[in-house]
Amino acid sequence: MAQPTPDPSSIDFAALNLLRVVHELGSFTAAAEKLNVNQSAVSYTIAKLRACFHDPLFVREGGRQVSTDRCEEILARSLQILGMLDEMLQPDAFDPGSATQNVTIACNYYERVLLIPALVNEIRRAAPGMTVKVINALGDGHLRLLNREADVLIGPFARSESGFHSRRLYAEEYACLMDAAHPLADTALDIEGYLGLNHVLIDYGGGWQSAYLRELEAAGHRIDPVVVAPSPAGLATLIVESDLVATVPRRLGEWNADRLKVADCPFPGRFDVSLVWAAHTNASAMHRWVRELVWRVARR
Amino acid sequence: MAQPTPDPSSIDFAALNLLRVVHELGSFTAAAEKLNVNQSAVSYTIAKLRACFHDPLFVREGGRQVSTDRCEEILARSLQILGMLDEMLQPDAFDPGSATQNVTIACNYYERVLLIPALVNEIRRAAPGMTVKVINALGDGHLRLLNREADVLIGPFARSESGFHSRRLYAEEYACLMDAAHPLADTALDIEGYLGLNHVLIDYGGGWQSAYLRELEAAGHRIDPVVVAPSPAGLATLIVESDLVATVPRRLGEWNADRLKVADCPFPGRFDVSLVWAAHTNASAMHRWVRELVWRVARR
DNA sequence: GGCACTCATCGAATTTTTCGATGGCAGGTA
DNA sequence: TACCTGCCATCGAAAAATTCGATGAGTGCC
Known part of the structure; x- marks a missing residue:
């Protein structure tokens, strides 16, 4: 272990969790068992934390590993950090019923007349808390996607450069x-x-x-x-x-x-009417839901 | 890389920082330079994060790496986490002489008469810049701790649920x-x-x-x-x-x-007069100092 | 169409982490 | 006191993760 300060940013969440478990159980050996690792792995990680924080963290006192004040302090923050990790790991869930986001749709006259009414209807029915905004696509609908002015673009726009995805809705003439x-x-x-x-x-x-x-x-x-x-x-x-x-x-x-x-x-x-979206919204649950809805409305 | 979810707790602070730098520069290559590592190391870490969070995080759009919504969320928390790491590395110093915080003590008549005068005296002597506020504990002093209305609670309150710590000051009858x-x-x-x-x-x-x-x-x-x-x-x-x-x-x-x-x-x-505090103040240097003072005042 | 740039990926090298074993230390017991 | 036991530190070896350098594929810009 590099003695003075072995790069604190190499501490991972597992190390913080280990700190928590050791604190809880008051024993390296017990913590190792609970975490299904070898005791020496626990010693190793604690040694690393000790070096990073320049503090023994735990000292032996009457048969038990007792935490130092500094350890308590670090632990308090670690618990918060672990909580935030959990939040971060929460998958991007989207529940239409409780959603309050806004969806902005870029399109032109044709789509406003033929698709938007039914689409807005469907969105408001499934997601009463959401709002819908329709903006003119004009000729530069793709720019509006890139600038995050619109979530989706509907229109006679052939699949274009990278950075976009598109789905053909139907053929038109x-x-x-x-x-x-x-x-x-x-x-x-x-x-x-x-x-x-x-x-x-x-x-x-x-x-x-x-x-x-x-x-x-x-x-x-x-x-x-x-x-x-x-x-x-x-x-x-x-x-x-x-x-x-x-x-x-x-x-x-x-x-x-x-x-x-x-x-x-x-x-x-002849041309195709397509649904186009920016790559950065491709994985978003809300956007996926909206795109699916557009698809269904366009197909009927 | 294990496909489904390669143990998120193996994410370290360096990875979060890397996420920050990539987001800032919009380029893996530039981030690699800034962090003095090989570009493939950046790719490797981003790939790991992508797998952990089940999201592409960055997508190429018009020559630039653009972040997804999920990435923004994760990044926001990451920044907080990195801030907390800094705090952890910076030991929580408390200097009574220059402190200007407020201490709020919840207690009832008994303690106000017997303990508070000496305690306030001690606090003001050691920390002239601090202010002391005394509020009635009534029957729900623990709630005041949880609501952060009070820093410490003094009184005949037996050690209670988790989320609290307590220290017995002395026995009374x-x-x-x-x-x-x-x-x-x-x-x-x-x-x-x-x-x-x-x-x-x-x-x-x-x-x-x-x-x-x-x-x-x-x-x-x-x-x-x-x-x-x-x-x-x-x-x-x-x-x-x-x-x-x-x-x-x-x-x-x-x-x-x-x-x-x-x-x-x-x-x-017979009953015990105790000092009670919320777990979230357990590690704070200022709170530790106050609690130590209460202990000393109560013992003489 | 060619050029420049970026990121993904591959095998090899390197570093970090884990394992199993051992030794020292402290507390409890005979 | 001497022994025994449980606990943690440490060591060398093994395993795993990370980094490197090189290469390839895709994209934007001339």
């Missing part, structure tokens, strides 16, 4: 949304026919380009929109009883399908 | 206090004679019953007090030049013995 009385409402649209429509273009800005447009342009075409809107909000009111046609994700169209017709688009621009 | 001119002042009291006296009964209330009364009633007797008082305060004035007799602890009687006579009581109700 674009379709054409028009008034049920539109002249072409009952015919299958060919490319010519589609390009010649009076288009409503949803341009979210921020450089985001919808998948059907990428497909269309990749094929060497372009469309000249009659109306450009920054989001699909109010789209139905715009289209109904008009000759306008919007190209939107099919499920979003069907959600409006009361008096509107949803028709196949020659440029379906 | 009850005796009869009467005017020096009382007819029976110079005769030894037998049971008949005692029971027939004009008693002053001290009834502290709260269900507390003096030991001599328990003894007397256990023997099948009872007394009919002429006067009942809630505390021995002013008792001397009451008794002097009257035919009243009070049964009080002997030392309390002798403290009044100027013009009063203290006579043996046939029901002495």
